[in-house]
Amino acid sequence: MLVLTELTKNFGGFRAVDHCSFSVAEGTITGLIGPNGAGKTTLFNLIAGALSPDSGTVAFLGEDISHLRPHRRFARGLVRTFQIPHEFHRLTVLENLMVAADHQDGERLWENWLAWKRVTRREDEVRARAEDTLAFLGLTHLAGERAGNLSGGQKKLLELGRTMMTDPKLVLLDEPAAGVNRTLLREVEEKILRLNRERGFTFLLVEHDMAFIEKLCDPVICMAEGRVLVEGDFETVRRNPHVLEAYLGESTA
Ligand code: ADP
Ligand code: MG
Numbered sequence: 001m002l003v004l005t006e007l008t009k010n011f012g013g014f015r016a017v018d019h020c021s022f023s024v025a026e027g028t029i030t031g032l033i034g035p036n037g038a039g040k041t042t043l044f045n046l047i048a049g050a051l052s053p054d055s056g057t058v059a060f061l062g063e064d065i066s067h068l069r070p071h072r073r074f075a076r077g078l079v080r081t082f083q084i085p086h087e088f089h090r091l092t093v094l095e096n097l098m099v100a101a102d103h104q105d106g107e108r109l110w111e112n113w114l115a116w117k118r119v120t121r122r123e124d125e126v127r128a129r130a131e132d133t134l135a136f137l138g139l140t141h142l143a144g145e146r147a148g149n150l151s152g153g154q155k156k157l158l159e160l161g162r163t164m165m166t167d168p169k170l171v172l173l174d175e176p177a178a179g180v181n182r183t184l185l186r187e188v189e190e191k192i193l194r195l196n197r198e199r200g201f202t203f204l205l206v207e208h209d210m211a212f213i214e215k216l217c218d219p220v221i222c223m224a225e226g227r228v229l230v231e232g233d234f235e236t237v238r239r240n241p242h243v244l245e246a247y248l249g250e251s252t253a
Contacts, residue, residue: 001026001170001202002047002078007056008226009042016042018226019056024170029196029203031217033210033237035247039226040206044172047204048080049073060170077169081159081176089148093139093158096147097130098123100162126165133161137191153184160191164199171195173205177212189215210238222246 002024009017017039024030032040045051047058049070057066060078074080087096134140137157142150147158156176163171176192177185193216195201207213213220213234220237222229224246230237237243 001061002204003057003059004043004047005057005059007043007046007053007058009039009046009051010054016226017046017053020223020227021056022221022228022231024202024204026202027196027200028218029192029205029216031213031220031234032204032206032223033208033213033220034223034229035249038223038246040223041174042226043223044080044174044206048078048172074166077167078172079163079166079168079170080172081163081174087147087150087155087158087162090146092144093147093150094127094130094134094143096158097133097161097165098126100165101126101129129165130161133164136164136194137161138187151181151184153180153188156180156184156188157191160188160195164195168201170202170204173203173207175207176205177207177209185209185212192216224249 004023005021007017007020008015020039020043032043034040042051046053049065049068049072053066057064059065060073060076065073065076065078088099091099131140131143134143137160139154139157139161142154147155150158156179160176173192176188180188189212192203192205196203203216205217218233219231220234221231222237222240222243224242229242229246230240232240
C-alpha cells in the first residue's frame with residue numbers, strides 16, 4: 001500500500017532521515033518505534049506531505065505521490081490524524097464528526113443556494129453516519145456534549161471517529177496512547193483493532209508504549225538515526241541487540 005524508497009531529509013547540515021526504505025502492507029497495523037530523534041515524526045511529515053524529501057520517493061497504492069500536496073494525499077485516503085483540525089471545543093461531539101465529513105467533501109457555498117435539497121439530504125446522511133460512528137465508539141451518550149468537556153481518552157476516541165468520517169485507507173497515528181488513562185487505553189486499542197479487522201483500515205502508528213505496540217502491531221519497524229534498524233514481529237525486534245543498543249544510547253545521552 002505504501003512504499004518508501006531511499007527517503008532522505010536534511011535540516012541544514014543535519015540528516016534527520018537517511019536513505020530510509022520500508023513498506024506498509026495493506027491490512028496491517030504497522031508499528032514504528034525508535035528512540036527520540038530517530039526521525040519518526042520527520043518521516044510522518046514526508047509521508048503526509050508536510051515536508052518534501054531531498055531524495056527518494058513515497059509511493060501510495062502504486063503511484064508516486066512524493067510531490068503531491070498534503071490535501072491531495074488526504075483525498076486519496078492517506079490520512080494523518082492531526083491533519084484533521086483538532087476538535088472544535090464549542091461544537092458538540094456529534095457536530096465534530098459531521099464537520100470532519102464535510103471537510104473531506106470540499107462542500108462549496110453555492111451548493112447551499114443551488115441545491116438545498118441535495119445538501120439537506122447529504123446532511124441527513126452525514127448525521128446518520130456520525131451516529132453510527134458514535135455507536136461504534138461507544139460515545140452515543142456524549143453526542144450532545146461539548147467536545148471541550150471530554151477527557152483526554154475520550155478526545156482520542158473522537159479523533160478516531162473524525163478519521164472514520166473521512167473514509168481513509170491508510171491512517172497515520174501519532175502516539176495514540178499518549179495521555180490516555182489505562183481504562184480508556186484498552187478501548188482505544190480495541191477500536192483500532194476493530195477498524196483494522198472489520199473496516200479494513202490499514203494503520204502506520206508511532207508509539208512509545210511497548211505494551212500497546214506488542215498488542216496491536218505486526219510488523220514492527222525500529223528506526224534509529226534516520227534509518228531502519230530492524231523490521232519483524234514484536235519479539236524479533238525486541239530481541240535484537242541493536243534495538244536495545246539504540247534505546248540505551250538514548251538513555252545515556
Ligand atoms: P522522532 O520523532 O523520532 O523523535 P524527529 O523526526 O522529530 O524524531 O527528529 C529527528 C531529528 O531531526 C532530531 O534530531 C530533530 O532535532 C531533528 N529535526 C526535526 N525537525 C527539525 C527541523 N524542522 N529543523 C531542524 N532539525 C529538525
Ligand atoms: Mg517524534
